[in-house]
Each structure stands twice: as structure tokens, then as C-alpha cells.
Amino acid sequence: MTAKFDARDLTEALDTLKQTGAPDAQLGPDSPLPDKEWQKREDLKVKMIAQRVKLKLMRDRTDELKQALARFRTQRDAMSA
Numbered sequence: 001m002t003a004k005f006d007a008r009d010l011t012e013a014l015d016t017l018k019q020t021g022a023p024d025a026q027l028g029p030d031s032p033l034p035d036k037e038w039q040k041r042e043d044l045k046v047k048m049i050a051q052r053v054k055l056k057l058m059r060d061r062t063d064e065l066k067q068a069l070a071r072f073r074t075q076r077d078a079m080s081a
Helices: 007-018 035-080
Strands: none
Touching: 007 035
16 A cells, blocks of 8 residues: 555544534635635645545555455465365
8 A cells, every 4th residue: 555544634634524613604605715714624625535545545455455365265275175
């Protein structure tokens, strides 16, 4: 797996999503976000996308390892028979 999974990044991103009183809830639909809040939101999006990619890599690697284990067991059983 090329990317390391950091659960802290995912936890931080999820905690940010769960915060109550988000600034965009206080703004009207036509009100622009302040630059700091916009940057914070964009950073959060990047972190969430990165975590999804890492999770997909982990799932793919798990599937590959399961297939390799099944092949190993099949070969081992064939040799012992």
C-alpha cells in the first residue's frame, strides 16, 4: 500500500463535520463564507477525499491478501493430498 492510513486525520475530519453551530448554518443562502472558513472547508474536503482513497487502498489490499491466502491453502491442500 503506497499511502499510510492515519486514523487521526479521519477522526479530525469527522469531528469537524459533527460540530454544532457551523458558520454556514448562521449565514444566509446568498452570504459568502469568510476566507478563513472557506479555506477550512476546502481543507476538510481534501482530507475526506484523501481518507476515502486510503480506505479504498486498504480494502483492495485486503481483497488481494484474501485471494493470495485462498490460493496458498488450495496449493497446500493439493500438495498434501
